[in-house]
Amino acid sequence: MSNEVRAQRGPQEEYPSVDLRMDVPHSARVYDYLIGGKTNFEADRVAAHASVQAWPSLPISMRTTREFMQRAVRHLAEEHGVRQFLDVGTGIPTSPNVHEIAQRIAPDARVAYVDNDPIVLTHARALMSSTAEGRTCYVDADFRDPESIIRNPRLREVLDLSQPVALSLIAIVHFVLDHDDPQGIVRRFMDALAPGSFLALTVFTGDTDPVGVGGVGREYNARGIPLQIRDQAETTAFFDGYELLDPGVTLVHHWRPDADAAPIRDQDIAMYAGVAIKR
Ligand SMILES: C[S@@+](CC[C@H](N)C(=O)[O-])C[C@H]1O[C@@H](n2cnc3c(N)ncnc32)[C@H](O)[C@@H]1O
Secondary structure, three states: OOOEEOOEOOOOOEOOOEEOOOOOOOHHHHHHHHOOOOOOOHHHHHHHHHHHHHOOOHHHHHHHHHHHHHHHHHHHHHHOOOOEEEEEOOOOOOOOOHHHHHHHHOOOOEEEEEEOOHHHHHOHHHHHOOOOOOEEEEEEOOOOOHHHHHHOHHHHHHOOOOOOOEEEEOOOHHHOOHHHOHHHHHHHHHHOOOOOOEEEEEEEOOOOOHHHHHHHHHHHHHOOOOOOOOOHHHHHHOOOOOEEOOOOOEEHHHOOOOOOOOOOOHHHOOEEEEEEEOO
16 A cells, blocks of 8 residues: 555545555554554554553443443434534544444434544545435544634535534544643633533543553654543543533543443543533
8 A cells, every 4th residue: 555545535536646655653553453453553553552551441441432422422313412523533434333323313413523643535536425404524624723613614614613513622632731721722612512512531541550551652653653641630630511411521431321331440440531512
């Protein structure tokens, strides 16, 4: 496979060539490998193995986080009637993606996906498999620049920002260091969304196993992927000013688990989750 890949946005439009940098690990591809995907390269697998050596529970924690995303989207669509989703830090498409979950409940649901990784861009077409009644789009942009995302014309074609939107930030904010003020960035997104909008967010934590999770942080940082570990109070700060839905901020597997969910030990999980509404 060539480093230079042309990605298609839709039947008529093409994105410019992108450099996948297969020689350095990328967070989206390390994550893909650890949840069982095939869209990753040697450098990603080396980083993944070193991280698992530091903390063997990492794949369990990642898969459980992905399951939280599925339950949160289902809950918002089913119980709160949410029909619009803005998913930032989408990752390499892994079925079911946000629109597949939401459109199973509401075929007219609309989803705007955002990521800044070139490999996600090359797979953007897989995110466009919308129902005829619904709509999806992909925006290649940086989470740290919320205004440019909110203003993006493709996003505005898909999302009506005068109506509630669920902002979904799953396993992304640990890639944003405190000096970039991730809580402030989330607030700038939420300020642009209508009352009745939701925030669904997860935060990487070392509260359950500081030594193991600290080792993961070191492995990522050593390979050029900045990663910040946060505690429960720092997680809760992301939701300041919004009303948390029950059960509040919890480890991902404790957030409204399915009745038939297999038991998971807290020490195998390094991710807090919460879902809140903007009144
Ligand atoms: C661990 S993956 C999570 C994927 C997906 N949300 C999930 O839960 O399965 C994190 C994603 O965030 C993206 N990401 C990291 N920093 C970003 C930034 N500043 N702007 C946009 N996307 C970013 C990465 O490219 C990657 O695809």
